[in-house]
Amino acid sequence: MHERQAPITPAQPADPPPPQTRVDNAVRAITDHIHGQSLKVGDKLPSEARFAEWLGVSRTVIREAFKSLSAMRIIEMRAGRRAQVCGFDGxxxxxxxxxxxxxxxxxxxxxxxxxxxxxxxxxxxxxxxxxxxxxxxxxxxxxxxxxxxxxxxxxxxxxxxxxxxxxxxxxxxxxxxxxxxxxxxxxxxxxxxxxxxxxxxxxxxxxxxxxxxxxxxxxxxxxxxxxxxxxxxxxxxxxxxxxxxx
Amino acid sequence: MHERQAPITPAQPADPPPPQTRVDNAVRAITDHIHGQSLKVGDKLPSEARFAEWLGVSRTVIREAFKSLSAMRIIEMRAGRRAQVCGFDGxxxxxxxxxxxxxxxxxxxxxxxxxxxxxxxxxxxxxxxxxxxxxxxxxxxxxxxxxxxxxxxxxxxxxxxxxxxxxxxxxxxxxxxxxxxxxxxxxxxxxxxxxxxxxxxxxxxxxxxxxxxxxxxxxxxxxxxxxxxxxxxxxxxxxxxxxxxx
DNA sequence: CACAATCAACCTATCATACAAGTTATTTCC
DNA sequence: GGAAATAACTTGTATGATAGGTTGATTGTG
Missing domain, CATH: 1.20.120.530 (GntR ligand-binding domain-like)
Known part of the structure; x- marks a missing residue:
């Protein structure tokens, strides 16, 4: 008989936390890089290839990680030039x-x-x-x-x-x-x-x-x-x- | 002499709007699909391959589009099973x-x-x-x-x-x-x-x-x-x- | 010397293909 | 009928290739 307060948020069927993929790790590594280097809006990030090498994964993985961050407007990507830290908007x-x-x-x-x-x-x-x-x-x-x-x-x-x-x-x-x-x-x-x-x-x-x-x-x-x-x-x-x- | 009200938001150097990539189109197509079919939280999306075929692009493009939407928690992806519409959280x-x-x-x-x-x-x-x-x-x-x-x-x-x-x-x-x-x-x-x-x-x-x-x-x-x-x-x-x- | 055109190096966008690993539906066997 | 094996499908990642955009160096010119 487990005692427990009735949670307001109905405890979801609790899917086991989705296993971390390499892309997830890459996303973390990239944000850590931004934070660690104290990059500010407009600063350029290393190239995808560089990150791929550092993290020992394929460029595909880095690509998807970049795209994720780009979707959240944390970085901005454009063909030909390196990604840069993005400004905050709603x-x-x-x-x-x-x-x-x-x-x-x-x-x-x-x-x-x-x-x-x-x-x-x-x-x-x-x-x-x-x-x-x-x-x-x-x-x-x-x-x-x-x-x-x-x-x-x-x-x-x-x-x-x-x-x-x-x-x-x-x-x-x-x-x-x-x-x-x-x-x-x-x-x-x-x-x-x-x-x-x-x-x-x-x-x-x-x-x-x-x-x-x-x-x-x-x-x-x-x-x-x-x-x-x-x-x-x-x-x-x-x-x-x-x-x-x- | 151009008249113009001093804009509060200092008109950015106004980079020309970044050209739409195929991934951008795919993102729109996918959200349109969700909206058009009135999909609700938990509903499954068609597979990546299907979208690729519909839009006439490679799976790479759809993949990045999916990842973008997944980053924004509009959909949820997990290995092996089809992506599903995601619940709203902060x-x-x-x-x-x-x-x-x-x-x-x-x-x-x-x-x-x-x-x-x-x-x-x-x-x-x-x-x-x-x-x-x-x-x-x-x-x-x-x-x-x-x-x-x-x-x-x-x-x-x-x-x-x-x-x-x-x-x-x-x-x-x-x-x-x-x-x-x-x-x-x-x-x-x-x-x-x-x-x-x-x-x-x-x-x-x-x-x-x-x-x-x-x-x-x-x-x-x-x-x-x-x-x-x-x-x-x-x-x-x-x-x-x-x-x-x- | 200033300046513009040119070019090389680098970078992202996309494609095609392949395979491992996770899920789901089907079939098979008891 | 139910459980176990399996087939079919789907996502995750890797590799290699190419097209096209960007940037900075080089070169040629006035």
């Missing part, structure tokens, strides 16, 4: 989330809630830390949104740009990345929500919500910014329900 | 963040701030939505922390488990993933912070902060939970400064 996270959405492991509602958590902080920080140029830029972005309430694609891009711009003004490089990832993962579901707002008035309402956020940030009022953001997200949530997500 | 995000930390694209302070943003919401939601079993579990986890203030490794694992458990109680599957990712990315820097707290008293202080959070959640008091969390993060921030990050 695309991996975005892809991961997109896949989770498509396979119904999470739903849009939950994604919006995560955005709410993150952006509640970014707007507040932005209101405090934004530069004047950033304030102007936010207002300009909102102005542009007015012009494309009927162009779904452009609207979406402006929307993403707006929220990322706020995150940038928060002066924490992690936030633009997270916001970009969470937002762009919604690219596939957002159109359905937007289509719920048929009349112009209803659409302008959304733009006005953005306007209020931009204004509050420009005013340097974190409280007002949070409130405006909350209103924006409530609108979105309302749209989600109308579109049949819940 | 390990990709965690790896991405770890790499960003190591290459000094972000710093621990910023990571903590992102956690603060996310967890401020998870504790509040947990206080509202937690089941009784989850409340008991949280209190039990804290109790275990008392016993290992001198065992850095166990402490770290308990700490992560605690915060993830809260995120699970928030009933949004995205949150455990995000929290796990953000938390475990700190595995490398946390020890340095912890070592700043030499005396037992100072360490118990940290445990007590956790205790307060768990109690507030058990009491179903979101306000108190947020406050307790804020206190916990202030303590951590203080530790970061002592350890020389800022």
């Amino acid at each position: 695309s991996v996270i975005a892809l991961s989330l997109t896949h989770a959405l498509r396979t119904e492991q999470i739903n849009p509602q939950q994604l919006w809630d995560a955005r709410r958590a993150v952006e509640t902080r970014t707007v507040a920080l932005a209101a405090i830390r934004r530069s004047d140029a950033e304030a102007r830029r936010l207002l300009a972005l909102v102005a542009q949104m007015h012009d494309c309430v009927d162009d779904l694609a452009r609207m979406t891009e402006h929307d993403i740009a707006f929220h990322v711009a706020i995150a940038e003004a928060s002066r924490n490089p992690l936030f633009p990345v997270l916001v970009a990832a969470l937002t762009s993962a919604m690219r596939e579901t957002n159109p359905m929500v937007w289509r719920q707002r048929r009349d112009d008035e209803s659409r302008q309402e959304v733009v006005h919500a953005h306007e209020a956020i931009a204004q509050a940030i420009a005013d340097g009022d974190p409280e007002a910014a949070s409130n405006a953001l909350a209103r924006h997200f409530d609108l979105a949530s309302q749209g989600l329900v109308m579109a049949g997500f819940n | 390990s990709v995000i965690a790896l991405s963040l770890t790499h960003a930390l190591r290459t000094e694209q972000i710093n621990p302070q910023q990571l903590w701030d992102a956690r603060r943003a996310v967890e401020t919401r998870t504790v509040a939601l947990a206080a509202i939505r937690r089941s009784d079993a989850e409340a008991r579990r949280l209190l039990a986890l804290v109790a275990q922390m008392h016993d290992c203030v001198d065992d850095l490794a166990r402490m770290t694992e308990h700490d992560i488990a605690f915060h993830v458990a809260i995120a699970e109680a928030s009933r949004n599957p995205l949150f455990p993933v995000l929290v796990a990712a953000l938390t475990s990315a700190m595995r490398e820097t946390n020890p340095m912070v912890w070592r700043q707290r030499r005396d037992d008293e100072s360490r118990q202080e940290v445990v007590h902060a956790h205790e307060a959070i768990a109690q507030a959640i058990a009491d179903g008091d979101p306000e108190a939970a947020s406050n307790a969390l804020a206190r916990h993060f202030d303590l951590a921030s203080q530790g970061l400064v002592m350890a020389g990050f800022n």
Whole structure:
């Protein structure tokens, strides 16, 4: 009779841990190299052949290891030149989330809630830390949104740009990345929500919500910014329900 | 004289977009297949050979595409059996963040701030939505922390488990993933912070902060939970400064 | 000497083939 | 009918070859 707390995460049927392949080892060796040599963004890695020799495996193995790291945007590969350490962006996270959405492991509602958590902080920080140029830029972005309430694609891009711009003004490089990832993962579901707002008035309402956020940030009022953001997200949530997500 | 708004993101030297390789195409074809066939977690993919035939490329190309997707945990590969669609977990995000930390694209302070943003919401939601079993579990986890203030490794694992458990109680599957990712990315820097707290008293202080959070959640008091969390993060921030990050 | 064209060396992208080893479905034997 | 042997398939790795991109050195020229 084994005592054990009911685990929240239902102990998976526990496939025995997949045996480490040579590619796995190579991946570790390569990341260790990057870390060990303190390589920074843009630094070049040794060639595939070199690693193959060092690790005593075929180039095939190194190739797959490189590709793995390239997929995770840890390195960047291009024909002819040596791989180099890659800059940090949200695309991996975005892809991961997109896949989770498509396979119904999470739903849009939950994604919006995560955005709410993150952006509640970014707007507040932005209101405090934004530069004047950033304030102007936010207002300009909102102005542009007015012009494309009927162009779904452009609207979406402006929307993403707006929220990322706020995150940038928060002066924490992690936030633009997270916001970009969470937002762009919604690219596939957002159109359905937007289509719920048929009349112009209803659409302008959304733009006005953005306007209020931009204004509050420009005013340097974190409280007002949070409130405006909350209103924006409530609108979105309302749209989600109308579109049949819940 | 070209007019243009000063871009916040310093327009990179703009390498021309890397030409699409066959592997890139294969990756897209495979994800399209998953999406198109509405494959769900655990579903099997066609064999590498099949894809190679369909796309008219060598198995090498498909292999690297598979490995890419496997690195992003979109599929899972194991010798002998066909690849299957993979479940969503935070390990990709965690790896991405770890790499960003190591290459000094972000710093621990910023990571903590992102956690603060996310967890401020998870504790509040947990206080509202937690089941009784989850409340008991949280209190039990804290109790275990008392016993290992001198065992850095166990402490770290308990700490992560605690915060993830809260995120699970928030009933949004995205949150455990995000929290796990953000938390475990700190595995490398946390020890340095912890070592700043030499005396037992100072360490118990940290445990007590956790205790307060768990109690507030058990009491179903979101306000108190947020406050307790804020206190916990202030303590951590203080530790970061002592350890020389800022 | 500066500068541009040329070339050699190196590197990645892809292919074809081969074989070992792990999994799964089938068949065979008791 | 059930268990063991086996066939068919699949992934993991190796080898060797070639095409095409990149880079830096060389060379020729104004």
